[in-house]
Amino acid sequence: MEKEKKNIDRRNFLKTLGAGVAVTGGALYGFTPDIKAANTTSSSKLSGEVPTNKMTYRTNPHSGDHVSLLGYGCMRWPFRQKPGSKEEEPDQETINRLVDYAIEHGVNYFDTAPVYMRGLSEACAGIALKRHPRDKFLIATKLSNMRDFSFEQSKEMYLQSFKNLQVDHIDYYLLHSLGSVENCKKRFIDNGMVDFLVKERKAGRIRNLGWSFHGEVEAFDYMLAQDIQWDFAQIQLNYIDWKNADTSWNVNAEYLYDELVKHNVPAVIMEPLLGGRLANLPYHSLKLLKEMDINATPAEWAFRYAGTPEHVLTVLSGMVYMEHLQENIRTYSPLEPVNAEEDKVLQKIALQMKNSDFIPCTTCQYCMPCPYGIDIPSVFSHYNKCVNDNLLPKDAQDPNYREARRAFLVGYDRQVPKLRQASHCIGCDVCRSKCPQRINIPQEMSRIDVFTNKLRTEIY
Amino acid sequence: MLRKIRVALAAIVFTLLTLLFLDFTGTLQAWFGWLAKIQLVPAILAFNAGVLIFLILLTLIFGRVYCSVICPLGVCQDIISWFAGKTKRNRFTYSRPLSWLRYVMLAIFIVALSLGLSVIVALFEPYSAFGRIASELLAPIYLLGNNLLAFFAEKIDSYAFYSVDIWIKSGVTLAVAAITLVVIGFLSWRNGRTYCNTVCPVGTVLGWLSKISIMRPFINVDKCTNCRLCEKNCKASCIDIKTHAIDYSRCVACMDCIGKCKFDAMHYKCAFAKKDSPQKDVAEKSDDSSVSRRNFLSLTALLTLTTTLKAQEKAVQGGLATIEDKKIPKRTTHIVPPGAQSIKNVERHCTACQLCISACPNKVLRPSTALTRLMQPEMAYEQGYCRPECTRCSEVCPTGAILKITRENKVSTQIGRAVWIADNCIANTQNVRCNACERHCPVAAIHLVAVDPNDRRSKQLPVVSTEMCIGCGACEYYCPARPFSAMYVEGNEVHRTI
Numbered sequence: 001m002e003k004e005k006k007n008i009d010r011r012n013f014l015k016t017l018g019a020g021v022a023v024t025g026g027a028l029y030g031f032t033p034d035i036k037a038a039n040t041t042s043s044s045k046l047s048g049e050v051p052t053n054k055m056t057y058r059t060n061p062h063s064g065d066h067v068s069l070l071g072y073g074c075m076r077w078p079f080r081q082k083p084g085s086k087e088e089e090p091d092q093e094t095i096n097r098l099v100d101y102a103i104e105h106g107v108n109y110f111d112t113a114p115v116y117m118r119g120l121s122e123a124c125a126g127i128a129l130k131r132h133p134r135d136k137f138l139i140a141t142k143l144s145n146m147r148d149f150s151f152e153q154s155k156e157m158y159l160q161s162f163k164n165l166q167v168d169h170i171d172y173y174l175l176h177s178l179g180s181v182e183n184c185k186k187r188f189i190d191n192g193m194v195d196f197l198v199k200e201r202k203a204g205r206i207r208n209l210g211w212s213f214h215g216e217v218e219a220f221d222y223m224l225a226q227d228i229q230w231d232f233a234q235i236q237l238n239y240i241d242w243k244n245a246d247t248s249w250n251v252n253a254e255y256l257y258d259e260l261v262k263h264n265v266p267a268v269i270m271e272p273l274l275g276g277r278l279a280n281l282p283y284h285s286l287k288l289l290k291e292m293d294i295n296a297t298p299a300e301w302a303f304r305y306a307g308t309p310e311h312v313l314t315v316l317s318g319m320v321y322m323e324h325l326q327e328n329i330r331t332y333s334p335l336e337p338v339n340a341e342e343d344k345v346l347q348k349i350a351l352q353m354k355n356s357d358f359i360p361c362t363t364c365q366y367c368m369p370c371p372y373g374i375d376i377p378s379v380f381s382h383y384n385k386c387v388n389d390n391l392l393p394k395d396a397q398d399p400n401y402r403e404a405r406r407a408f409l410v411g412y413d414r415q416v417p418k419l420r421q422a423s424h425c426i427g428c429d430v431c432r433s434k435c436p437q438r439i440n441i442p443q444e445m446s447r448i449d450v451f452t453n454k455l456r457t458e459i460y
Numbered sequence: 461m462l463r464k465i466r467v468a469l470a471a472i473v474f475t476l477l478t479l480l481f482l483d484f485t486g487t488l489q490a491w492f493g494w495l496a497k498i499q500l501v502p503a504i505l506a507f508n509a510g511v512l513i514f515l516i517l518l519t520l521i522f523g524r525v526y527c528s529v530i531c532p533l534g535v536c537q538d539i540i541s542w543f544a545g546k547t548k549r550n551r552f553t554y555s556r557p558l559s560w561l562r563y564v565m566l567a568i569f570i571v572a573l574s575l576g577l578s579v580i581v582a583l584f585e586p587y588s589a590f591g592r593i594a595s596e597l598l599a600p601i602y603l604l605g606n607n608l609l610a611f612f613a614e615k616i617d618s619y620a621f622y623s624v625d626i627w628i629k630s631g632v633t634l635a636v637a638a639i640t641l642v643v644i645g646f647l648s649w650r651n652g653r654t655y656c657n658t659v660c661p662v663g664t665v666l667g668w669l670s671k672i673s674i675m676r677p678f679i680n681v682d683k684c685t686n687c688r689l690c691e692k693n694c695k696a697s698c699i700d701i702k703t704h705a706i707d708y709s710r711c712v713a714c715m716d717c718i719g720k721c722k723f724d725a726m727h728y729k730c731a732f733a734k735k736d737s738p739q740k741d742v743a744e745k746s747d748d749s750s751v752s753r754r755n756f757l758s759l760t761a762l763l764t765l766t767t768t769l770k771a772q773e774k775a776v777q778g779g780l781a782t783i784e785d786k787k788i789p790k791r792t793t794h795i796v797p798p799g800a801q802s803i804k805n806v807e808r809h810c811t812a813c814q815l816c817i818s819a820c821p822n823k824v825l826r827p828s829t830a831l832t833r834l835m836q837p838e839m840a841y842e843q844g845y846c847r848p849e850c851t852r853c854s855e856v857c858p859t860g861a862i863l864k865i866t867r868e869n870k871v872s873t874q875i876g877r878a879v880w881i882a883d884n885c886i887a888n889t890q891n892v893r894c895n896a897c898e899r900h901c902p903v904a905a906i907h908l909v910a911v912d913p914n915d916r917r918s919k920q921l922p923v924v925s926t927e928m929c930i931g932c933g934a935c936e937y938y939c940p941a942r943p944f945s946a947m948y949v950e951g952n953e954v955h956r957t958i
Contacts, residue, residue: 369780370780370781371781372781373781373783403619406619407619410622411619413623414622414623420780423900423938424938424940426886426892426893426894426896427893427894427895427896427899428892429893446899449899456847456849457848457849
């Protein structure tokens with residue numbers, strides 16, 4: 001009896017001590033109590049229940065639409081081998097399953113374009129969405145008239161979208177990928193397309209008219225200055241691009257967002273993960289995130305960040321796997337906004353990433369094929385993988401220099417055949433204008449080549 | 461016991477020597493490169509007095525152990541002969557020496573050597589004959605095995621093995637190696653050491669020395685029962701039991717006869733000793749079943765690997781521009797590697813053993829197909845270039861055809877110079893911006909010059925500063941013009957220091 005009491009006492013004592021520590025911790029780190037709680041109570045977004053009715057929605061002030069914060073990007077849906085042939089076809093069964101699941105769990109914004117998935121994305125979206133009531137989903141598609149911007153061809157493309165999507169109205173219609181002012185004029189203004197689309201909006205066949213932006217800041221300003229009330233605009237936003245957009249071409253998202261707010265244009269967000277880069281952080285950055293919340297994944301942080309600003313209508317994610325869809329639904333059911341202290345940490349990571357050797361390639365393949373046979377995306381992804389894994393051999397004095405050197409060189413030859421490596425780049429510049437991330441490809445190729453050659457030369 | 465020691469030593473030397481030709485990483489060459497340098501003919505050609513004195517003394521003391529232990533072709537014949545012995549026991553008989561043939565062959569060899577008829581020297585020199593067999597026939601199998609390991613290593617994300625390209629460098633050399641193997645194989649299968657005692661010039665020369673060597677096998681006539689077991693097991697066919705005589709010029713001191721004698725009548729002993737010291741000889745067995753298993757495994761590996769390689773190739777090609785193979789340009793003067801000093805030096809010293817060629821990690825060296833220097837190394841840059849930090853060929857060469865060179869000296873040695881062909885240059889003909897040759901030149905001997913200096917967008921064409929060019933071939937290799945590069949290297953007959 002005496003003994004038992006002692007035990008209880010000790011347990012009580014430990015309990016009290018624990019509470020004391022928690023309180024002190026909370027007091028010391030004034031901003032963190034909710035995070036600490038998350039640490040112990042909520043589990044990772046990678047597993048567990050997927051809520052069906054907790055999705056965060058935002059309202060479009062122009063049309064009154066309630067838009068789910070998670071938007072489904074339809075550009076990366078899976079392909080499969082056609083039975084009995086070598087050709088590939090979209091895996092419609094899987095696509096249907098993903099779409100059904102998304103709608104069941106509150107996702108209602110689907111973003112496609114005539115050029116996605118080798119030109120098949122609209123049709124796939126049409127088949128999958130046809131099976132749901134029309135008021136359950138909002139469909140977004142684009143005027144991708146990059147090649148031929150005559151009025152006739154552009155209008156033809158617009159009309160074709162209705163057929164592909166099997167709908168009588170399009171909820172969100174975008175002028176696809178604004179580049180330069182000159183380009184905007186040619187593609188949309190001078191050929192009368194914008195006037196035509198505004199009329200279509202009046203007629204109700206387009207419910208919201210907007211554009212996506214991927215270019216020079218002048219083009220952005222130019223479009224905003226038009227005498228048209230845009231219902232939305234699509235921009236690239238994530239915690240790196242907010243203040244540290246890292247190529248000469250990209251514009252800081254902070255500026256873009258503030259301008260949109262001024263003009264009362266809600267923002268649709270693309271590249272919340274920066275081509276997957278924010279889902280796979282280098283160790284020293286990952287450490288900072290895990291110190292805030294051991295359970296949260298880097299992707300979760302990136303999505304929370306992109307969804308936090310109030311004027312964000314929806315955040316697009318091109319989800320291929322059910323697991324990604326589930327994780328993202330959990331993140332936004334409901335959204336837990338990023339607070340000021342957390343934001344500081346994310347900005348710190350942005351600076352770390354900015355200073356790293358990482359090449360912001362999203363392996364979109366737009367630069368390919370290189371006329372001289374270089375496999376540009378593979379070269380970059382091998383280099384980036386080594387940057388991310390902290391495997392880039394730097395100094396011959398480093399203790400792990402020899403292994404890192406071997407891993408880099410052997411891995412390089414495995415990933416990219418010799419004749420397709422950076423050393424065979426001739427600097428012709430053909431690829432440079434094709435890169436949507438505006439990477440100076442020849443210069444980066446030369447940098448990787450010099451680096452590799454240095455490694456090969458240092459035999460010790 | 462003596463036989464066991466001989467077999468063990470021979471096995472070690474033979475394995476390491478073979479590996480010298482197989483190891484593409486250059487690790488073994490650094491440790492055991494000396495095994496190639498103690499070969500007789502290479503040592504003569506390299507004027508390596510130390511090795512020569514050692515080999516002469518070795519033979520004068522122990523007889524032709526060189527032929528049984530050091531010479532890889534000799535050991536190779538022993539291996540074949542050992543297998544033949546499995547099917548037919550006691551298969552040798554004494555034969556009279558074919559002295560006239562031996563001396564004629566030796567005379568031809570010496571004349572060829574002094575006249576610089578390198579083909580003949582290369583054909584009959586035993587070490588080089590073996591080198592060609594190893595590098596042309598064994599190396600591809602070894603590399604296939606390595607590639608198989610690399611394939612699995614890649615599966616488990618290990619960097620322990622990396623795959624290498626396997627390519628036939630010269631059909632002629634491959635054919636010569638194959639024919640040599642067939643001839644040697646036939647002779648040794650039938651009659652053991654026929655080649656060594658009739659054709660091989662090294663065997664003939666060492667035979668003179670071994671005749672008077674201190675240690676030799678002797679027949680104790682009192683104990684001998686004339687059973688002829690020793691004679692029937694002498695692969696050199698040099699024991700004549702009828703007269704109880706041994707032809708010491710042909711005996712390769714293999715010690716087989718000593719173990720075979722059941723009556724303790726055969727002893728390896730000092731020719732000048734008086735007393736006969738009886739020895740206990742143990743009949744020995746050795747188990748080599750693992751060899752056949754290994755062969756089987758490598759064969760399976762070969763088959764699996766070829767299929768997997770094909771599959772991978774297909775996966776890689778998707779969505780990429782095809783790259784045409786480069787062709788070797790016609791050079792008025794061929795190129796020999798830094799350290800060779802001059803074309804003449806290579807022709808005089810090289811025995812075409814292929815060691816430098818198998819050591820070259822950059823796929824630059826390959827056997828020549830020109831008759832006057834058949835199978836001797838020459839350079840071409842369609843698959844790689846002579847990297848400035850690599851001096852491997854100069855480190856391995858046992859004959860002095862390529863002399864040891866430091867990296868510093870290498871980059872200041874001009875082995876040839878780059879020549880620009882305007883019609884092939886895409887910057888000239890296709891109006892494409894290209895800086896491949898300029899960017900890759902390790903000595904900054906190539907500069908792009910604007911055709912019209914006043915026009916900022918003018919074509920820029922490469923100009924070679926011939927005085928600075930070292931002839932490494934980086935420009936030729938990296939030139940995007942295919943199949944013939946716009947830059948190619950023309951060899952120097954005599955290398956220059958710049």
